[in-house]
Amino acid sequence: MNWSHPSVHPVEAPPLIITDGVGGANNNNNAVVAGGAERVRMKDVQGMPGTSGGLILRICQFVFAASSLSIMASTSDFISVTAFCYLVAAVGLQCLWSLSLALVDIYALLVRRCLRNCRIVSLFAIGDGITSTLTFAAACASAGITVLISNDLGICGQNHCTRFETATAMAFISWCAAAPSFLLNFWSLASR
Amino acid sequence: MNWSHPSVHPVEAPPLIITDGVGGANNNNNAVVAGGAERVRMKDVQGMPGTSGGLILRICQFVFAASSLSIMASTSDFISVTAFCYLVAAVGLQCLWSLSLALVDIYALLVRRCLRNCRIVSLFAIGDGITSTLTFAAACASAGITVLISNDLGICGQNHCTRFETATAMAFISWCAAAPSFLLNFWSLASR
Structure with missing residues (x-):
């Protein structure tokens, strides 16, 4: 094809x-x-597949998701909380997706090929929608637990609160970079 | 105007x-x-403002958000967990927004007026985007806490696990009805 x-x-x-x-x-x-x-x-809009803006968004998604994954995985007790395990899985998937699409963007920019046809934008919009929703859900669940541990129960002494908070913040930033990719792809799909 | x-x-x-x-x-x-x-x-698509499909979506959003709010508020100890307080606030906002737009839909259907112009659809898309994101975030945070209490810590004896789970599930169903409203409004805004 x-x-x-x-x-x-x-x-x-x-x-x-x-x-x-x-x-x-x-x-x-x-x-x-x-x-x-x-x-x-489709019209060239920075942030869409095959543009330098799109590549920057993908790199941001990958870097922050990978940071979140590595910070959370560096704590010894994340495995005892389901939400933290889910965060690791979700940002892992986000890493793989963003890295794959960053490589596709680099290829498209190097050989000056346009990736903005209907099928490929549909595929990217669906993939971005799923991965960004999963990342956001995991970040919210982790934020709920982190606030419970640090503010409501005040048991940061026995837990790695700072690392949990940092990993959650990185997941949120990764979602903030993934959401524009989804919205731009969805917009360009609708306005084709 | x-x-x-x-x-x-x-x-x-x-x-x-x-x-x-x-x-x-x-x-x-x-x-x-x-x-x-x-x-x-814009083309008439069931689910958009001023259609019977749109009114059904609004009623679903309102009913499930109101159920979530009342079930969570009926527990005495929700106030001690920040995520549960946030859930009450988010589904409260979702209730108000969905009820307002349901009334607008009923008015539009009764007097046979079309609500699908650019400004009104932009307003509805932005409002739906904000309220559905807040509801989803609250539902995810509550789900994280609920799973921590019931599965990870196993302290359901001292907590209202069933009510927390039901309120969280209602909030998720309300989001499931709010997301199509947002996507349809966003789609019709892009394809105008």
Whole structure:
């Protein structure tokens, strides 16, 4: 399957119909119907797959998720709390997903290929939606436990409160970088 | 401000330009430019503001959020756990938001007015995004605590585990009804 296509030149056939969006409302849409097969080109928005903004978002997601994973895994007793185990699993998945998509972005930028077609953006939007929701859920569950330990029960002396808090904060920051990726992909999917 | 407009008839001025979407990709867009002022009409999708599907989603959100709120508030010791207090606040906000929008939907359905213009859908999308994120975060934090109490520590004898679990489950169901409202509004905003 040829999911990516050259972002600049050449086009395979001269466009038969080029129509701009309707009124001012659709000015970000360009549809090129070439050779009988319909192609939908999405507008370049920094943060989307195959852009440098998208690569920066992926690197942020990966770095903060990996930090969260390593800080939480460095505590000896995280395994006794289900929410912390779930955090490790969720940020592990976020790491793998973000690293894979960062590599795809690097490839697309190096060979100047455009990744913004409908199928690939759908795949990225679904993957981003699932991983960011899992990361956010894990961060919230860990935050609930951390606040219970440190504020409500005040038993930080027996626990690694600082490490739990840092790992939770890193997971939240990773989610803050993952959410724009999801929203941008979802937006461009809807506005195709 | 006249944010709503008649959904069927009459139109105030004959449409000057009626253009369908571009190719097959934008066949759900209709733009009517009338009297120099641009109007964007969005497609009727069940679940959007002003539809019976939207009203059902709002009622589900309200009923489950109100159940979660009342079950959690009926326990005497929820106030000692920050995450449970946060759950009460978040589902309280969700109740108010969903009830308000259910009333707006009922009004729109009764007087047959269409609520799907750009400003109102933006407002609803932002509101739905904020309230559903807060409800989900609260549900996840409460779930973390509930699992800690019942599974990890096994101290259900001293706590109202069943009520905590039921309130958390109700909050999750309320979020499950709120997320489609947000996604539909966001989608229709992007595809306008």
